Amino acid sequence: MSSYDIVVIPGDGIGPEVIDASVSVLRACEERFGLTFTFDFKDFSADLYRRTGRRITTEDMDEIGRSDAVLFGAMGLPDVRSPEGLELGAQVEMRAHYGLFASLRPVRLFPGVDYPVKAEHIDMLVIRETSEGMFAGLADAHEPSDETASDRMTITRATCEKLFDVAFSQARERRKRGTPGHVTLLHKSNALRSNVLMEGVFDEVAAKNPDIGSAKHYVDVGAMFMVTDPERYDVVVSENIFGDILSEIAAGLVGGLGLAPSADVSLTHGVFQPSHGSAPDIAGQGIANPTAMILSAAMMLEWLGGQHGDARCTEAAGAIRTAVESTLKAGRRTRDLGGTASTQDMVEAIIGAMGEVKP
Numbered sequence: 001m002s003s004y005d006i007v008v009i010p011g012d013g014i015g016p017e018v019i020d021a022s023v024s025v026l027r028a029c030e031e032r033f034g035l036t037f038t039f040d041f042k043d044f045s046a047d048l049y050r051r052t053g054r055r056i057t058t059e060d061m062d063e064i065g066r067s068d069a070v071l072f073g074a075m076g077l078p079d080v081r082s083p084e085g086l087e088l089g090a091q092v093e094m095r096a097h098y099g100l101f102a103s104l105r106p107v108r109l110f111p112g113v114d115y116p117v118k119a120e121h122i123d124m125l126v127i128r129e130t131s132e133g134m135f136a137g138l139a140d141a142h143e144p145s146d147e148t149a150s151d152r153m154t155i156t157r158a159t160c161e162k163l164f165d166v167a168f169s170q171a172r173e174r175r176k177r178g179t180p181g182h183v184t185l186l187h188k189s190n191a192l193r194s195n196v197l198m199e200g201v202f203d204e205v206a207a208k209n210p211d212i213g214s215a216k217h218y219v220d221v222g223a224m225f226m227v228t229d230p231e232r233y234d235v236v237v238s239e240n241i242f243g244d245i246l247s248e249i250a251a252g253l254v255g256g257l258g259l260a261p262s263a264d265v266s267l268t269h270g271v272f273q274p275s276h277g278s279a280p281d282i283a284g285q286g287i288a289n290p291t292a293m294i295l296s297a298a299m300m301l302e303w304l305g306g307q308h309g310d311a312r313c314t315e316a317a318g319a320i321r322t323a324v325e326s327t328l329k330a331g332r333r334t335r336d337l338g339g340t341a342s343t344q345d346m347v348e349a350i351i352g353a354m355g356e357v358k359p
């Protein structure tokens, strides 16, 4: 039996609904795969801040960081802002605190789900750098002005080396499941000094990984290829704001945010959350698509499997992915995908399908 301590932060809007769904699926893995999870629920949300002024603190994050992993629903409400005027998000503070430098955002086509582009086989991992790039200056001192405002893009060699190591090793891992083993850097080195450095480090890391193919495109043309020829991409890596935008394009390619999971990782910590936000427009109605969150829980298992050399976690992750695929293929879909299933219907169907997956 392997035991893991998981901190669970449901957050706002549909966050608690999709978190409940993923916890049910993880519970369904316990007996079958010889796993035990202790879930420690923490209430950090924009709603809590509105009611009490309480935000996540350094001490909270030190304590949370002693767990094995964090499952995060969604945080933020449009009308709740910090004193600096920004939307609240414990996920942003956790990225800085734990040094989570890479956000892994896989997308793939699921049989039976409508998608808007001409392609037969999309299976792509977008890796967004999440500790610097265009958001490097978020904490910079500034004088508010109605005339001029600036942001700062900073790229460091140290982060690029770690980021590209992750990209090439992800391509190698994915290849075991049938992908080509290829990494593309999307950048803007023709206009941005920071991206010249990024491109140079990418070339160095690519040279050390000759078994994995590599390519580089300017981000503007790369964004077009993503829509016109998405099958050309396996692992795509980019700086912070480009990666943010590219990962949402990628989610749109395969049917939307309800299907797009993510993992924010460092070499030692992982926070697993759907790519979507709190979707307040549909909260509380029981209609949120839980698939992105459930696939994020599968990414957590995959990551725990790698960190602890635990094949039980890796097997459970595979069973969840297979069950999600067969559920969607069988026509069970929430409203965002044109179906009528509720969140709970999806959870029951996925847990039922896991019972059919051969160990």
Ligand code: ATP
Binding pocket: 014, 075, 076, 257, 258, 275, 276, 277, 278, 279, 280, 281, 282, 287, 288, 289, 290, 292, 336
């Ligand atoms: P954020 O900036 O926090 O990422 P956002 O402004 O991009 O949030 P989301 O909360 O992600 O917005 O939602 C965008 C739209 O997608 C919403 O209108 C919502 O209804 C829909 N949506 C997002 N996630 C889901 C989901 N899991 N199930 C169904 N619909 C969703």
